[in-house]
Amino acid sequence: MPLPAPLDGAEAVVFDAYGTLLDVHSAVQRHAAAVGPQAQALSETWRQKQLEYSWVLSLCGHYAPFWTLTERALDFALAKHPQVDRAVRGDLLEAYRALDAYPEVPGTLDALRRMGLRTTILSNGDTAMLAAAVKAAGIETRLDAVLSVDPAGTFKTSARAYDLAPERLGVARERIAFLSSNRWDIAGAAAYGFAPVWVNRTGQPDEYPDLAPVRVIRSLDGLLA
Template sequence: MHHTAFVFDAYGTLFDVHAAVRRHAGAIGPEGQLLSEIWRAKQLEYSWVRSLMGAYSDFWQLTEQALDFAFRKVPSADRGLRQDLLDAYWHLDCYPEVPAVLQALKAAGARLAILSNGSPAMLEAAVRSAALDQVVDDIFSVDAVRRFKTDPQVYDMVTTGWRLYPHAISFQSSNRWDVAGATRFGFRTVWINRTNQPDEYRDLQPGLILPSLSGLLTDERS
């Protein structure tokens, strides 16, 4: 089936979540990668815990709290860089293939959206910074439903907003847990496995596994 509706996760799929730390790697020191990994892991953990508790706090607040925790876990990292890292998170690099892939899909007549845990302001800044604002038709933020992925209400924003059945939408994410949630909801899912991670959630298999978004173009032509 050829799809004309493509929805992309933002962080880790379009935008490199480790770009902020990498930009200041020299100042942070040898444990920069560890700091970045803890920051990302806690950011996600906080989103899941808050969803389960029914105690929503927007993603930017969780991002700040996660970085503070990461600094406490990695005391060698200079806490004076906190604001620089937070500022950098608003302008994350997108992965190299992203602009060309989205432009090609758009040129072929596809409808494109982002569906993300990010707050509206974070997502608008990232999209503008990466010059993707001309190709992305809609940005769906969980802020509208005050639940984080993988709550079905999050994925339902797209089907309701676009008036499409789930199977008509191709959903791309680098996060395996997100792919599991979207598969359960009924989307046609594509796991962008950038770092060759082992599979999990084997009862909720993606429709396709790709090492980058570039494979979408081949898949749609086949």
Template sequence: MPIAACIFDAYGTLFDVAAAAREAAAQPENAAIAESWPRLATDWRQKQLEYSWLRAITGEHRDFWAVTRDGLDWALDAQGLRGDADLRERLLALYWQLPAYPEVPEVLARLQAAGIATAILSNGSPAMLDAAVRSAGVETLLDDVISVERVGIFKPAPQVYELVTTRFSCARDAVLFVSANGWDAAAAAGFGFLTAWINRAGAPQDRLGHPPHEELPDLATIPEIASAL
């Protein structure tokens, strides 16, 4: 049966999470990370995710902006930059202006033209997601932006994915869920969604028992896949 909605993860899927460190590193005043910014970006993202998982497990929820700040603090500390308040503030400011990947506007526009509902389902707080969507200029191409704050727990908790079926009044197998995070795609597949894993880095599949229905290098063919379901 035709899908009811095409749902996207936000960070790393629609929005380039490495952009904040990359842009900061290009500024002369941030010479301390001119060469090490890729490691900083990787550490920041990994700790951001780890802290979200641990908070979901322990039930000690804080919103994603708090988790993002904590992850950055760890990453800066790992590079001996714990006391660089100006760099920290610049990186955090840039995180509110993450660019979309180049193909994103066209992909969303094509889905919209095909009459397929689109939305974001993200760990991000409502304020973070609103800023990201507006900065990328895609607010008119989305039917909804759904934050985990509606249920107060991070992915991969199943009640997060249930937000989609509730919002669109649809069966689980009527959703195409798209994520660049292998663990997220696996959890969504286990929940019952059709899934597309955007494997930009060419990484191995996670061993979680729920392989993605599609594995793609970018988002470009998502409209064709969604229309064919």
């Protein structure tokens, strides 16, 4: 049976983790009552600064574990939203280690493996936080590898970070379909030579027209359609 169009010619499917397989806002949602009316704003600030810190460090030629950036970003978010009781900090960090997977994730991974495709995570997350995340989400047995950018010492969109997937899998980059909910990550994957599929979960407008995805889907269900 032929593979669906985005996977035609692919030997492996590589996923970003945070925001693509795992709901980054589920940590705050789990403690929304304790956080209060600023829950959504706090979660958005937390995510925005987490990513911003990774970009700035990469541009400066510096590196720190993604968990360190996650803690720093939460501290900034709590400072920006002083109405939120800082006593919730520990609970939020604990929840971030065990984020909810999106509901279609297990079934999609299973379907891809039945097609003979290898399934892998390539994430900015550090090794320890990724191990905790995939175990909590119940998807560790559905993945051939879970790759952190730690060995590269830099974050996506550096080519050194993307290099980790073809090197580990022994698959040419053009034979790898790469899925991310982050448009900047899709731009990086396109520049690198992956076949990028943008999981545009929140209906964001497109950008980076010179670094386009091969397909845009709203959830992982669309990959197999």
